[in-house]
Amino acid sequence: MRVLMTGATGYIGSRVAARLSGRGHTVVAAVRDADAAERLKTQQTSARQGAASLAEVNSLADSTERLRAQEVPARPLIASLAEVDRLAAAARNCDAVVHLAFDFSSGVEGAIERDRAVVAAFASALRNTDKPLVVTSATGLLGNTGPTPVGESHPPEAGFRLAIRHRVEVDVLSEAAKGVRASVIRVPILVHTAAGGGPIERLITTARRTGTSYWIGSGENRLPCVHLDDLVDLYVRALEAAPAGHVYNSNGGDISLREFAETVGRAVGVPARSLAPEQAVDHFGPFFATLLPVDNRVSNARACTELGWAPYRARPSLAEDLTALGQASRA
Ligand SMILES: NC(=O)c1ccc[n+]([C@@H]2O[C@H](COP(=O)([O-])OP(=O)(O)OC[C@H]3O[C@@H](n4cnc5c(N)ncnc54)[C@H](OP(=O)(O)O)[C@@H]3O)[C@@H](O)[C@H]2O)c1
Structure with a gap:
């Protein structure tokens, strides 16, 4: 398939692009400017390596061969998230879309507004084609779920600051009734890999810089986690x-x-120590101060039963990756 991606220069997207390429798909990466296109090239070396090793893990020997023969795993297309017409035109020329970019630069509300406009553009381009559109969301939008893991239809916590991301999911689901094979992946709060990067590395850096690793309040709340390569597998x-x-x-x-x-x-x-909730914003910043204290318990049963997903079968645990990352940060 020819797959249009957004966010292919990012922590998750770069690995998704590599894996798709490793499976023989052609990835067209919508990047915001020429600098991002250059970054994409820089990522291609590590992406190719990542894809090859993942292909080995998954016994995709033939894909590995194809990958070795391939010069460029993702072809850049300059189109920022603001250029919805260009994104829609590109989507029309592709067989599928994977949307991972998210632009926080104008705050949460601005990010959601932009996300909805991008999803609408992709969906209108794919309408009545039954082509796949995979959109990214977050388990964190649910806020506090209570002690029992909840399924995908559980409503977000009323008044939770990040619950507005749910609107994007509602948009995506309404497109599914209009001839788009639209689905949503909710990414959990902690996404880890020993290769580093992403929000977890920022938390490690904060602990090292401040000399203390804090939890907030009692710290009994539970946060969902996933290995980056398992997440990629689900995409x-x-x-x-x-x-x-x-x-x-x-x-x-x-x-x-x-x-x-x-x-x-x-x-x-x-x-490691407890931090008073009122000090969390100063220490972690508003984003982590909102997400880290939530009791966010979600069930992955649908992904496992419907898509045959089997997380942590062949991946290191969160603790193993944190240990590797901590050692690397001390070296
Ligand atoms: N990582 C996590 O732990 C986590 C947890 C929950 C949910 N998520 C969700 O997963 C998705 C991907 O996360 P990530 O960690 O991979 O993000 P990331 O590393 O910050 O990457 C963000 C991507 O979006 C692109 N982007 C941002 N603004 C753009 C714009 N205006 N136009 C075009 N491209 C733009 C970036 O391009 P540039 O390279 O040009 O900056 C980059 O490719 C996001 O929706 C995020 O909310 C992630």
Whole structure:
């Protein structure tokens, strides 16, 4: 398939692009400017390596051969998220779309507004084609779920600051009734890999810089987590097989915030302690201060039963990756 991607220069998207390319798909990466196109080229070396090793893990020997023969795993197309007409035109020329870019630069409301406009453009381009459109969301939008893991139809916590991302999911699902094989992947709060990068590395850096790894309040709340390569696997499965109109929680397991902070502390070699909730914004910034204290328990049963997803079968645990990352940050 010829797959149009947004966010292919990002933490998750670069690995998705590599894996799709490794499976023989042609990836067209919508990037915002020439600098991003250059970054894409820089990522291609590591992306190719990542894809080759993942292909080995998955016994995709033939894909690995194809990948070796391929010069460029993703072809850049200059189109920022603001250029919805260009994105729609590109989508019309592709067989599928995977949308991972998210622009926080104008705040959460601005990001959601932009996301909805991009999803609308993609959906209108793909209408009545039954082509796949895989859109990214976040388990975090649910806020506090309570002690029992919830499925995908559980409503977001009323008044939770990030719940407005749910509007994007509602838009996507309405497109599924109009001849688009639209699905949503909800990314969990903690996405890890020993290769580093992403929000987890920022939390490790904060602990090392401040000399303490904090949890917030009692730290008994639980956060969903996933290995980056398992998450990538789910994107591929959704693209290739998800029925129209399905949302998938992509967590592989969960961990209490306290246990997470203690593991980071051990990995980095700093003490772990509780932080008063009113100090969380100063220490972590508004984004993590909102997300880290939530009790966000979600079930991945739908992804496992419908798409055959099997997280943590062949991947390191969160604790193993944190230890590797902590050692690397001390070296
Ligand atoms: N990583 C996590 O732990 C996590 C957890 C929950 C949900 N998510 C969701 O997963 C998605 C991907 O996350 P990520 O961690 O991979 O993000 P990331 O590393 O920050 O990458 C963001 C991507 O979006 C692109 N982008 C941002 N603004 C853009 C614009 N105006 N026009 C075009 N492209 C733009 C970036 O391009 P440039 O290279 O040009 O900056 C980059 O490719 C996001 O929707 C995020 O909310 C991630």
